[in-house]
Amino acid sequence: MLKKMGEAVARVARKVNETVESGSDTLELRLEGNFLHRLPSEVSALQHLKAIDLSRNQFQDFPEPLTALPVLETINLEENEIVDVPVEKLAAMPALRSINLRFNPLNAEVRVIAPPLIKFDMLMSPEGARGPLP
Secondary structure, three states: OHHHHHHHHHHHHHHHHHHHHHOOOOEEEEOOOOOOOOOOHHHHHOOOEEEEEOOOOOOOOOOHHHHHOOOOOEEEOOOOOOOOOOHHHHHOOOOOOEEEOOOOOOOHHHHHHHHHHOOOEEEOOOOOOOOOOO
16 A cells, blocks of 8 residues: 555656646646545646646545636546535636536535535536446
C-alpha cells in the first residue's frame, strides 16, 4: 500500500510540474485514479488552470484550494468519498461551468442548498447511489 501511495505521489508531482512548465493557454490537469486524498500545494500555482480531473481518488473533503483558481471551468470529482461541498465558495467562482460530483456520498444539505445558489452544471447521483455499474 505504501509503495502504491509513493508511486501515486510521484506521478502526481510529475504531472503538476509538467502542467506548470508547459505554459499552455488551455491547461488541464488529469489526476484521476491516483489514490489522492488531498491536493499537492503546487496546484495553487496553476492560476491558468481551466479543467481538473480528480475522479476515482480518495478525497473525503472537497479540495478547497480549487475555489481560489480564477479561470477554473470544470472540476471532475466523480467517485470519491466527499460528503460536504463549499457551495457558497463554488457559487462565487467566476468561470466555473461544471462540477461532477457523481458517486460521492453527498449529504442532504448539499443537495438542497446547491441548486438555488449555483449558476453552473452540478452533476450528482441520486441519493443512495453506490457507484457506477461495471
